[in-house]
Amino acid sequence: MKRSNRSLATVLIAGVLLLAGCGEEVKPNAQEITGNTFCALDGMLLLDYPGPKAQIHYDQGSPEFFCDTVEMFSIYTRPEQERRILAVYVQDMGKADWTKPLGHWINAETAFYVAFSRRLGSMGPTLVSFAREEDAREFVKQYGGEVFRFEQVTPEMTTLDGGVLNDERM
Numbered sequence: 545m546k547r548s549n550r551s552l553a554t555v556l557i558a559g560v561l562l563l564a565g566c567g568e569e570v571k572p573n574a575q576e577i578t579g580n581t582f583c584a585l586d587g588m589l590l591l592d593y594p595g596p597k598a599q600i601h602y603d604q605g606s607p608e609f610f611c612d613t614v615e616m617f618s619i620y621t622r623p624e625q626e627r628r629i630l631a632v633y634v635q636d637m638g639k640a641d642w643t644k645p646l647g648h649w650i651n652a653e654t655a656f657y658v659a660f661s662r663r664l665g666s667m668g669p670t671l672v673s674f675a676r677e678e679d680a681r682e683f684v685k686q687y688g689g690e691v692f693r694f695e696q697v698t699p700e701m702t703t704l705d706g707g708v709l710n711d712e713r714m
Contacts, residue, residue, distance in 0.1 A: 572601040574633040574649030577609060584608035585615050585704075588666065594643045595665025596673045598634045598652065602627040612667040613657070617702040637672050638679030653694045656680040659701055661689030667704065671697065 577590045577597060588611045590597050598616030601607040604627055610616040613634055620632065632652035640648040642663075650673070658672040658680050665672075672689070674680040680691045692701075 571631045572607070574599060574631075575607055576647060576649075581609050583611040583615065585610065585619075591644065591646075593666030595645065595663075595670050596635045596637050596640070597645055598632065598673075599649075600629055601631040601633075603630055612665045613671040613673055614665070614667055614669070614702050615704065616652070617671060617697050618699075618704055621697065621699040621702055634673035636675040636679075637683070638674045638676055650675045655694060657692045657694070657697060658683050658687075658689040659692055659697075661687040663687040671701070 579589070579591055581590045582588065583590060590609055590611050593611050596613045598610040598613045599607045600610075600616060600619065608619075610619075616632065616634070620629070633649040634652045634655055635645050636648040636650045636655070637645070640646065652673070655673045655675060656677045656679075658674070660669070661672060661683065663672065663683075664670065671692075672680070672683060674683065677691065683689070684691060
């Protein structure tokens with residue numbers, strides 16, 4: 545092959561590779577919560593409440609933050625809008641401080657969740673998120689509950705009644 549033909553072939557291959565990557569969307573990074581970050585559903589300031597937090601990034605607009613993972617799953621499992629979800633993040637409660645959770649954001653779709661535990665989040669019963677299954681199982685030993693994967697969480701597990709319907713003291 546002549547030198548000019550090799551150069552042309554190299555340019556064509558590089559162009560094809562560049563175009564092949566054009567259809568892929570870049571997954572947005574998790575954003576840290578601040579003293580002014582409020583919950584998309586109820587306006588609560590996230591830093592004022594304990595337990596795992598969540599955020600959803602859409603194909604348009606700013607991400608929405610949630611003061612509890614149950615709220616995020618309530619939106620995710622019952623979508624009311626046409627915006628496409630690009631990324632969902634939750635906090636790794638194997639590393640984050642329960643009373644003031646900051647940082648330790650992980651991909652919600654790869655996390656392990658503990659449901660039905662005695663530990664309450666900002667909205668009552670919560671889905672406690674963990675990066676590692678071992679941490680989720682240790683949490684269950686201490687607080688009870690059951691371990692689930694992202695795709696196993698059902699709409700019935702994400703009611704936003706805060707446990708009121710099961711509170712016989714009322």
